[in-house]
Structures are given as C-alpha cells and as structure tokens.
Amino acid sequence: MAFGESDIKTAFKGGDDDGDDTLSVSEAVSALEKLGGSVGSSTVESACRSCGVDTSREMDFDEFVKVVRHLESGGDL
Secondary structure, X not given: OOOOHHHHHHHHHHHOOOOOOOEOHHHHHHHHHHOOOOOOHXXXXXXXXXXXXXXXXXXXXXXXXXXXXXXXXXXXX
16 A cells, blocks of 8 residues: 555654654654554664665654655565
C-alpha cells in the first residue's frame, strides 16, 4: 500500500513523543504502527541503512519518508 504524504506526516507527528520534529528509531517504530505497520527496530534500522539515514541521530520528516517508501517497496509495510 502506498501511503500519501499527509498520512505519513500524521504518523510522523504521532510518533514524535518528545515534540522535537525528529524521530528516534523507537519513535519511528511507533509512527509506523500508526500507519498500520508492525515492524521492529531492527527492520527500521536496516531500512535506514539502506536509505542512507544515519541512525546515530534522529531522522527528520524527509528521512522518515525515505524509510517508509523503502519499507513499502520491500513489502514490510
């Protein structure tokens, strides 16, 4: 299923527990659950590496979109 940008934005905001407009891996897992996905942190970390998203810091919205699109294309979402 291909998610629209507004759905992804809503999930991003919903996963941003600390309100800093970035997501940690654990917050990204929570955000992906809001999209109806059930992926673990290792899957998110792997998707981040595949997309060139640095997991040593939190990801911004554009990076989260890359991760979502990667997970969609791989059938994980």
